Amino acid sequence: MGGHSHWATIKRHKAAQDAKRGKIFTRLIRELTIAARQGGDPEGNPRLRLAIAKAKDANMPGDTIKKAIQRGTGELPGVTYEEFTLEGYGPGGTALLLEITSDNRNRTVAEIRSLLTKNHGTMAEAGSVAWQFQKKGILVVEKNKVDEDRLLSVALDAGAEDVKVGEKTFEVITGPQEFEAVKKALADAKIETSLAEVTFVPQNYIKLEEKSAEQMLKLMEILDEHDDVQKVHANFDISEEVMEKVAAAG
Template identity: 55%
Template sequence: MSGHNKWSTIKHKKGAADAKRGKMFSKLIKEITIAARMGGGDPEGNPRLRTAVLAARGANMPKDNVERAIKRGTGEIEGANYEEINYEGYGPGGVAVLLEALTDNKNRTVAEIRHIFDKYNGNLGESGCVAWMFDKKGIIEVGAQGLSEDEVMELALEHGAQDVKQDGDVFEISSDPGDFETVRKAVEEKGWKIELAEITMIPQNTIKLEGKKAEQMLKMMDALDDHDDLQRVFANFDISEEDMLKASA
């Protein structure tokens, strides 16, 4: 499991996700809005919108909120005009950090992000400085209970997936982004429980952090995750679960 995913899992176990539900809803609404704007308001014909709507359902977002966000995206009702921007930089110890943002004020957003990097001994870099260190992948996590690795592997590879591995109580199926929808639909048709389904950025290698640098990195991740304009944060750190739990205590 990548450092960022491990960090997110530990935060969730400690209840941090529930405490930040309002921020989560805000980010999901932005994603639904821009997905509808770019690809239309029909989730069945717009894979990005479908993924966002499913994430909203998984977060128990009220249906009315989802429908309003779609209508803002299609122009049926007025709303903020968000722009997609990626930011890249380095955290403590040279950790690569890749950010996906949706903002209606680029100047404000970049200034605030630069401040976070500076505060935690990192630096915001130029476009392209770290993106090459990550691979774009489709990831689907399926509840492992009652399933064997062989049957998950057979279905996944038959529908274009690249790999299957067990991580605790889930099977993680990875694929090229272009095969993501095909694999997900095959899993859904089987009736298997999907714990997570997203197109994400996987680091090609990781940087191990300990002590003060690990603490700074986790504080930086918290600050970036809390920023209203940042949709997703990817980083290639490797911090032990023990150190993560200490830092989040």
């Protein structure tokens, strides 16, 4: 199981707690606002359509969604956010790619640099890490929700690139452009997904042992809690055995 799957699982466990602190809503509102810059009609704006779906999944009130979209289209006044990526290295030589939305780039860069330095990481020059990741659509389906052959048939017919088989889940991989079509095909086939997003996927993974794994998971959580960090991507792999040791030690 790769870093993406591990972190996605950890984040799902944290979801309820995060929602109480309002972090999920904060990120979703920023995404809605930024996506709406490309047009306020979700039918003609796939990014906004996905952002609305995520907001509804998080039980965000319709009025909050509407106002976030209106701030993006300029119908309502609001903060102007800038989108950019930051690159770095984590414990064990892992590569980090952070998707950022900020109203103050200099402040955010300084804060992220400080967090990395204090947690066994370093900031990297632009371009030194990004090449290790590819943008892909990921749809995760629990194994007990669908027959493998049926999932393969539906996903591949809709344009998916691959279906990876994990211990408890299937990961449907798509190109960014095919993501919407594959997601719709799965929904039409009544195949439930536990995670659906367009994200950066590492081309190779670094296997971490117990100490580095513990440091990496702590760093990921710290970065993930920063308000300006929309997503954290890293190329680490942790075996189930090491994960159990880390969990027991924690």
